Amino acid sequence: MKPFTMLTSIVAPLPRDNVDTDAIIPSREMTSTSKTGLADGLFAPWRYINSAARTPNPNFVLNQPEYHGAQILASGANFGCGSSREHAVWALAEYGISCVIAESFAPIFYNNCIRNGIAPIALPRTVIGTLAGGAATVDLAAQTVNEHAFDIEAEAKMMLLEGLDAIDLTLKHRDATAAWQARDRAARPWIYLEKHP
Amino acid sequence: MGGGSALIAIDRIFLHERTGAAALNSMASANRAVVDPTRVFAVMDHIVDTRPGRGDKTMMPGGDTFITETRAACHAAGITLFDVNDPDQGITHVISPELGIVLPGCTLVAPDSHTCTQGAFGALAWGIGSSEAEHAMATGTLRVAKPKTMRVTFSGKLTARVTAKDMILHLLADYGAGGGKGYVVEFAGEAITALDMEARMTLCNMATELAAFSGIIAPDAATLDYLKGRRYVPDPLPDWGDLRSDDGALFDCEINIDASAIEPMVSWGTSPSHSISLLGTVPDNADVKALAYMGLTTGQRLADLAIDVAFIGSCTNSRISDLRRAATLVKSKKVAEGVLALVIPGSSSVKRAAEAEGLDKIFTDAGFEWRESGCSLCFFAGGESFPPGSRVISSTNRNFEGRQGPGIRTHIASPEVVAASAIAGKITVP
Ligand code: SF4
Numbered sequence: 001m002k003p004f005t006m007l008t009s010i011v012a013p014l015p016r017d018n019v020d021t022d023a024i025i026p027s028r029e030m031t032s033t034s035k036t037g038l039a040d041g042l043f044a045p046w047r048y049i050n051s052a053a054r055t056p057n058p059n060f061v062l063n064q065p066e067y068h069g070a071q072i073l074a075s076g077a078n079f080g081c082g083s084s085r086e087h088a089v090w091a092l093a094e095y096g097i098s099c100v101i102a103e104s105f106a107p108i109f110y111n112n113c114i115r116n117g118i119a120p121i122a123l124p125r126t127v128i129g130t131l132a133g134g135a136a137t138v139d140l141a142a143q144t145v146n147e148h149a150f151d152i153e154a155e156a157k158m159m160l161l162e163g164l165d166a167i168d169l170t171l172k173h174r175d176a177t178a179a180w181q182a183r184d185r186a187a188r189p190w191i192y193l194e195k196h197p
Numbered sequence: 198m199g200g201g202s203a204l205i206a207i208d209r210i211f212l213h214e215r216t217g218a219a220a221l222n223s224m225a226s227a228n229r230a231v232v233d234p235t236r237v238f239a240v241m242d243h244i245v246d247t248r249p250g251r252g253d254k255t256m257m258p259g260g261d262t263f264i265t266e267t268r269a270a271c272h273a274a275g276i277t278l279f280d281v282n283d284p285d286q287g288i289t290h291v292i293s294p295e296l297g298i299v300l301p302g303c304t305l306v307a308p309d310s311h312t313c314t315q316g317a318f319g320a321l322a323w324g325i326g327s328s329e330a331e332h333a334m335a336t337g338t339l340r341v342a343k344p345k346t347m348r349v350t351f352s353g354k355l356t357a358r359v360t361a362k363d364m365i366l367h368l369l370a371d372y373g374a375g376g377g378k379g380y381v382v383e384f385a386g387e388a389i390t391a392l393d394m395e396a397r398m399t400l401c402n403m404a405t406e407l408a409a410f411s412g413i414i415a416p417d418a419a420t421l422d423y424l425k426g427r428r429y430v431p432d433p434l435p436d437w438g439d440l441r442s443d444d445g446a447l448f449d450c451e452i453n454i455d456a457s458a459i460e461p462m463v464s465w466g467t468s469p470s471h472s473i474s475l476l477g478t479v480p481d482n483a484d485v486k487a488l489a490y491m492g493l494t495t496g497q498r499l500a501d502l503a504i505d506v507a508f509i510g511s512c513t514n515s516r517i518s519d520l521r522r523a524a525t526l527v528k529s530k531k532v533a534e535g536v537l538a539l540v541i542p543g544s545s546s547v548k549r550a551a552e553a554e555g556l557d558k559i560f561t562d563a564g565f566e567w568r569e570s571g572c573s574l575c576f577f578a579g580g581e582s583f584p585p586g587s588r589v590i591s592s593t594n595r596n597f598e599g600r601q602g603p604g605i606r607t608h609i610a611s612p613e614v615v616a617a618s619a620i621a622g623k624i625t626v627p
Contacts, residue, residue: 115329173204
C-alpha cells in the first residue's frame with residue numbers, strides 16, 4: 001500500500017451530511033468481483049445526468065474544471081454511512097481522492113479508508129467551510145491541515161504513514177495468538193467446529 | 198497493539214457473493230490461507246435471483262459471475278457454502294441465527310453492515326469491509342479500537358400495534374443517523390425483554406443506521422430457548438454464565454425512552470432518521486433535498502399517501518413472525534388495484550415454514566407475489582427494480598436515494614404497515 005505522508009491539493013467541496021456508500025458507488029456500478037474498474041462509477045448518481053450514457057452533470061463538483069485532479073474531498077457529517085461496501089473506498093482511491101475531510105465518518109467506511117491508504121480526517125464544520133474550495137496541505141505526521149490540527153488514532157496514523165498491510169503486521173503475533181487459542185479451546189470448546197457434515 | 202486498539206479473536210465469519218469472491222481471490226493471490234475454514238460460512242443472498250426456478254443467472258447484468266466465482270473460491274478455501282438452492286439458503290442475518298451459527302458471547306463479523314442484527318443473541322457482531330474480512334480469515338483476529346458504550350433503555354410497555362421496527366425508527370427520529378456513532382449500543386429495559394427473538398433481531402438490525410459499531414441485547418431464557426437444538430449449537434447448552442452488564446455499570450452514554458409513548462412509524466425522507474409517527478406530518482425543518490427526491494412538502498401527512506408498491510422482505514422484517522403478522526392483515530382481502538405487492542421470505546426455511554402454515558396462499562390469494570428467499574429488492578443491484586418513479590412502502594431498513602432503484606421513493610415501516618397499505622393502496626395505520 002502506498003504510504004500517505006504529505007498531500008497538497010485543491011479541496012473539492014461536497015457540502016452534504018450523510019453521504020452514503022450507495023451514492024459514492026451505487027451497487028449497479030460494481031459489476032465485477034475485482035477491486036478495480038470502479039472510478040467511472042464514483043458518485044454516479046450525482047456526477048452524471050444519465051448514468052448509462054455517462055452524460056456529465058455540469059453542476060457536480062468533480063465535473064467543474066477548477067476541481068479537476070482534486071485529491072481532497074470535503075464533506076459533512078457521517079460521511080460513508082450505509083452499506084459496508086469497500087468499493088466506495090476503492091472507487092475514491094482509483095479516481096484519485098487520497099484524503100476525505102469530513103465532520104465525522106461512518107465507522108466501517110473509516111476503517112476501510114485506513115486499509116486502503118486514504119486519510120479520513122475529521123474536522124469541525126466551520127473549519128471545513130474555510131478549507132473547501134481552496135488549496136490545502138495535509139501533513140499526517142504533524143496532524144495538520146494547513147494551520148488546523150486534527151486527531152487520529154495512533155495505529156491508523158502509523159499504518160497510513162508507513163503504508164503497512166495490517167495482515168502482515170498481525171501475523172507477526174502468530175505465536176501469541178496460537179497460544180491464546182489453545183487456552184480458549186479449553187475454556188470455550190463450543191466455539192470450535194468440525195467440518196460441516 | 199498500542200494506539201488504543203486490541204487484537205480480538207474472531208469466532209465466526211460470514212461471507213456473501215457480493216464481496217466473497219473479491220476477498221477470497223485477493224487472499225489467494227497474496228498466498229494467504231483461511232486459518233480456520235470450519236468457522237467461516239458463506240451464502241448466496243445479495244445478488245441471487247428470487248424468482249421461482251432460479252439458477253446462477255440473475256437479473257443483474259454479470260451477476261452470475263459473482264455467484265460462480267464465490268462458489269469456486271469457497272470450495273477452494275474449504276468454506277461451508279449455503280448455495281443458491283441449498284435448503285438452508287437465505288439472507289445472512291436470518292440464516293446465521295436459524296442454524297445457531299451465532300452464539301451468546303461470541304464474536305461474529307461479516308462484510309455487511311447489518312451484521313449487527315445478530316447482536317440480538319448477546320454476541321458482539323459487526324459489519325466490516327473486505328480488507329478486514331481478509332484480515333479476519335487470514336489471522337483469526339481483527340484489530341479493533343475499543344468502542345464506546347451506550348445503553349438505550351426502553352422502559353414501560355409498547356402499546357398494541359407498535360413493533361420493534363417502530364422502536365428503532367423512533368430512536369432514529371429522535372437521535373439521528375449519527376446518534377450512536379461508534380458505540381456498541383446495548384438495548385435494555387422492560388420493553389426489550391418482552392420482545393421475542395425475531396423482534397430483537399429487527400431492532401438490532403438497524404443499529405447500523407445510528408452509525409453504531411453494533412447493537413447488543415443481553416441473552417436470557419428466550420435466547421436459550423430459541424437456540425436450543427439448532428444445528429451448530431452445542432448440546433447440551435454450555436454454561437454461558439451471566440452475560441449481561443453489571444449492575445451499576447457505567448456507560449459512556451445513556452438514553453431512556455418511554456416505550457408506551459412510541460407510535461407506529463414511517464419514514465418520509467432519504468435517511469432512516471427521517472421518520473415520523475404515522476399520524477404525524479412531515480416536519481417543518483425537513484431536509485430540502487430529501488423532500489424534493491421524495492416528492493413531498495413540509496406539513497404533509499403521510500397517512501393516505503398513495504403507493505405503487507408494497508414490499509415485505511429483507512433481513513429486518515422477513516422472518517416467520519413478520520410474515521404471520523402481515524398475513525393476518527391481508528387474509529381474505531385484496532391488494533388495491535394498481536399496487537404491486539411482493540413477499541420475499543428471509544430464508545428458504547422461513548419460506549417452507551410459511552408454506553406449511555398456508556401463509557403463501559393467504560398472500561397470493563390477496564394478490565401478492567410470493568418468491569424465493571434473498572435480499573432481492575431491498576437494494577438495487579443493477580438488475581431488478583420497481584417501475585420507474587414508484588413510491589414504495591417497504592419493510593426494509595434503508596430509504597436512501599436510489600436504494601431500491603433509480604428514482605424509487607422508499608418509505609420504511611413495519612410489515613404490518615406494509616400489509617395494511619398494500620390493501621388500502623395508500624399508507625395506512627394497521
Ligand atoms: S436484506 Fe438488504 S439490508 Fe439485509 S443484508 Fe440484504 S441487502 Fe443488506
